[in-house]
Amino acid sequence: MSGYLAYIAKRLLQFVLVVFIGINLAYVITHATPIDPVEQSISAVTSFGNTAPEAIEQMRISLRELYGLEGSALQQYLLFWKRILRADFGPSMSAFPTPVATLIARALPWTTGLLVVSTVVAWVLGNWLGGLAGYYQKSRGLKLLGVIAMGLHPIPYYILALLLLIVFGFLWPVLPISGGSAMNLPQAWTWAFAASVLQHATLPALSLILIGVGSWFLGMRSLVSNVVTEDYVIYAELAGVDSRRVLSSYVMRNALVPQVTGLAISLGGIFNGAVITEKVFGYPGVGSLLVDAVYAGDYGLVLGVTTISIIGVSIGVLVIDLLYPLLDPRVKVS
């Protein structure tokens, strides 16, 4: 037991270190960007409208003060960490004075809802079917599934998403092609709203699942194909163990370990959002927020999203590290 506690302590220390280094890197990179949020704001104001040049100079000074860009680099860095420790990312510069946390909190439920469901569904379906295909190698139906998965897997995501849009949005317009819910429908805990959210999520989720299933399917099928040749599987089959038990307890369980790691990293990564999905389907979420923030030079918002993402991925990996000994006795022994 003490060995397991030491293992946990080591992993926790690694977690803290990874998060610290990750956030610092994000800070350095965002501040090294050539985009100046003040100039972006001024550009947005003066792109349209008649603003006298001398007024723009005054505006430049006011905005630097307003956005908190005054002070030395060290002062700004210390202020940043002071805020991070209070889970406060400060105000967004491209949506001033709204706090970054408010913007992220508004976008995150859409992203997590869509990506958790589609990631888990793709993972379960892909691994389940991939496991079956690897074990029942002579099944014609599963062979066909393998062909479909191999066909879907290399299609660039954008192309698949566009195809779905054209088929279900134009040729056979049965599904919404934009937004998270129907226009003019209050966001409330009602059946109408829930049904609308489901409808609007169908196409983006389908696009993610189709691409995801193919990837998990192929990975699992090749893992299972290797495991079935192991001595312990052959011995179990020769000993007359029921084939379903061989598949679930002897084959799948062993083959799943790397897939579970992949799932954890995918789930951690959902806090980055799915930029292309959000853009193509006009789906609200963190990905679009991040891209817009990069273009606007909104350091605060970029750092807010990346910090949450770094913590998300790190927690995902940590949880898997902690669960490994339970899943795989070999890790426990070592």
Place this chain on the structure above:
Amino acid sequence: MSRIRALLVLALCVLAPQLFLSRSSSAQGIPQNIPRKELLILENPEGTIKNAGWFNIWAINAGSQSNGLQQAALDTLWYIDPESGLDGVWDNSLAADKPQYNADFTEMTAKLRKGIFWSDGVEFTADDVISTVMTQIKNPGMRFSAVLASNVASVDALDPYTVVFKLKKPNSRFHANFTVRWNAIWIMPKHVFEKVADPSKFDFNKPVSLGAYVLNSYDPDGKWYIWQLRDDWQRTTLARFGKPGPKYLAYVDPGPPDKRVIAQLNHELDVIHDIAPEGMFALAKQSKSTVAWFKGFPYGHPDPTLPAVIFNDQNEMFKNRDVRWALALLIDIKAVAMAAYRGAATISAIGVPPTGTHPATYHQPMEEWLKGFEIDTGKRTIKPYDPTVGKQIADLLRPSMGEQIPSDPKEIARAFGMGWWKPDPRVAQELLERAGYSRRNGAWLMPDGKPFTIRVMVEGDLRPVMTRAGTMIVQQWKQAGIDAKIDVAQGTLPTRRAAGDFDTFIGWSVETWGGHQDLSYFMDSWHSQFVAEPGKPQPARNWQRWASPALDKIIEQTRSVGFDDPKSIELGKDYVKLAVQEMPTIPLMAYNVFTAMDQTYWTGYPTSENPYTDPVPNWGNSRAMFVKLKPAN
């Protein structure tokens, strides 16, 4: 295996009702509970608004502007229409008359309309105008604080309907700040903002309207906004032109260009703000109900904005006018028009957009001067202007576009522009040689012996039309032996443009009223007093950082004459001549906006045949459309 099949069937059973369930609502992008025939759906080109619940337009970039807020809900003293206007280009909106200046332009008086009310029933008076000015002066971080603080010494009400601005220095164009050309200083409701501790941090949600529409609902995720016609719309300034047709307006983010096309083909997006030329061609081909500014090719509305090759004139290699002219003569504008707009461009050789009233005021009267304009290379003298380039573009397009291409010279000039500079590599060579440049092994070297390398900055996929133009120009310069390179700046362009971190870029530093002769809208900012030192941020719009004593003189004379004074036209022509001689930027074409309008539910959109306003729906001026639209049968 039978269990697997059973599970697959089960999965299908779960998914199928989902599809059928959604089939019942085939009107997928239509707001719920609003009759479609009462609703106009327009694109908000700002996209998804991340701070959707923010309606305080007087705060800098805090929320959306063109989500209907400035088009439907706000109002200000005057409007100038970029086209012909509902009742002439000049519109006294909240003002009862044109601005009155004293003799030395240090005082401006605005008479206000009576009987105009905010949507909460409070009457609009001079107090609102004064509050708009003073609130922003007292709060330096607000959108118009700086411009008001630098101009206004005091503002007072002589009576509830008369406001007098005393200015810190003479300014014959001060009213331009309260005159809509896309936007302006919108009037703020005093009775709302006076109760707020910090106006720059107040969200103004729910907004109180002075325009004909009030907010009905909005998406907290920023995808759509719905506005509803006020019950008391007669108490707004728009009522002078009749009752607005649509009872509801929805400003939406329809997504990328291909989705906008799909949405309009599905009749779920009445007005597309802008799409790539290919999208416009697809709509023209596939949708019988879609109309654009021009009935046929080139479809798009030429905005009063002038894309150009903008040199960094502080850069040593462009300081010599001969070099700038040589680069202009290495451009084949026909190829640029084809690359950028697939030919659907309206070219301009002079530094004024070929749109609105400008062709009649500047382009046509200056045609003879342009034809006679000469360049002396030191070895010979040539006349570089070719008045037939617009016609040549039309002729190029006619075989593929057929009858869509006009044959009447006037129509050709209106659609494709008039003339441009003849490509002349030999003259370009002589000009470069006179400037001390030399050619070795086919490549041009600068006077210091270094390769003549030019980076042409473009925005990439953020502005594909300009990027295509830049790419074609790079290709043409390369063919002439110049080491030209495309420099894709994406979102860094505004920062780099302000910092002067570019050799050249494809963009614009010329924007005009369109419907009015006065060029000071952009020209005043070209005065050398505003040119920043190299390395320091440059205020808009003189991105080329060009300083010219001759131009300063023109600007100073313009400042001393009234806005409507015919002398301003002569001064405008002087600017055009100077800009042709000096070539501080190479004007290319108007910024054509492919606004596509679906007539399935509404008719009466503005077009070149009925040009009562600019159809581009993010302009504040586009409110004129609301009173002209009628339900389709």
